[in-house]
Amino acid sequence: MEIRVLGCSGGVGVNLRTTTLLIDTDILIDAGTGVGDLSMGEMAKIRHIFLTHSHLDHITSIPFLVDTLFDQIKEPITIHAEPATLEALKQHIFNNTIWPDFSRLPNATTPVMRYVVMQPGEQCVLGQRRIEMIRVNHIVPGVGYRVENSTGVFAFSGDTTTNDGFWSALNAHQRLDMLIVEAAFTNRDIDLCRRAGHYCADLLAPDLDKLRHKPKVYISHNKPGVEQLIMAECRKAITNHSVNPLGSGDRFTV
Numbered sequence: 001m002e003i004r005v006l007g008c009s010g011g012v013g014v015n016l017r018t019t020t021l022l023i024d025t026d027i028l029i030d031a032g033t034g035v036g037d038l039s040m041g042e043m044a045k046i047r048h049i050f051l052t053h054s055h056l057d058h059i060t061s062i063p064f065l066v067d068t069l070f071d072q073i074k075e076p077i078t079i080h081a082e083p084a085t086l087e088a089l090k091q092h093i094f095n096n097t098i099w100p101d102f103s104r105l106p107n108a109t110t111p112v113m114r115y116v117v118m119q120p121g122e123q124c125v126l127g128q129r130r131i132e133m134i135r136v137n138h139i140v141p142g143v144g145y146r147v148e149n150s151t152g153v154f155a156f157s158g159d160t161t162t163n164d165g166f167w168s169a170l171n172a173h174q175r176l177d178m179l180i181v182e183a184a185f186t187n188r189d190i191d192l193c194r195r196a197g198h199y200c201a202d203l204l205a206p207d208l209d210k211l212r213h214k215p216k217v218y219i220s221h222n223k224p225g226v227e228q229l230i231m232a233e234c235r236k237a238i239t240n241h242s243v244n245p246l247g248s249g250d251r252f253t254v
Helices: 033-037 040-044 062-072 083-092 165-171 187-196 201-208 227-237
Strands: 002-007 020-023 027-029 048-050 077-081 113-117 123-126 129-135 143-148 153-156 178-182 216-220 243-245 251-253
Touching: 002 033, 020 033, 033 062, 040 062, 062 077, 077 083, 083 113, 129 165, 143 165, 187 201, 201 227, 216 227, 227 243
Parallel strands: 027 048, 048 077, 077 113, 153 178, 178 216, 216 243
Antiparallel strands: 002 020, 002 251, 020 027, 123 129, 129 143, 143 153
């Protein structure tokens, strides 16, 4: 299973893209600004998008992706998300005011995009890959994902702050090879983290102690300009795991 990091920043700028993970060639987890770095041929292979939550930095490329591929789409691109996230897309993005409702175009019978409701705890099987949705703790309804195939397992926290459920769900399985987890702010913004539903190093460290596995850990969603400080704080606070920075363009095989 190949993981290509198209975006993992908490903002935009030169070489900074918001959250987008490409799994093999056909699955996206979130669809931030990183989708724009794909070629037309690469975009045309995408068949499924699994969303963690409704915030703009995680969904912003869906309208452009579907619009760009409109004439090429033979089978609808499937958007997997929990009900609150799908409802936000319907009401606030694909509402024929901000953007056309591509779930009904070119017609309601054969649309280029379709919504599939997924609930935390459910699993979706696509070929050899099993994608499990896991509830996390964000300011809007949010989830992370555990993705497994015959060769490896990785998990992605999405946007979250202190919680037990994500770690319990990962501990319920026997294997975890790689973990991508967010740390959006520095420790000086710990109160903001609690209010906005994000981790900083001092909140992430005790939660990582809940994890019985020892995966490779990569830190995502840093706010631009403080990435090095966030990583230094994570390395100081997290003593039971080796933590690594994550960058757009990184590729992994699990």
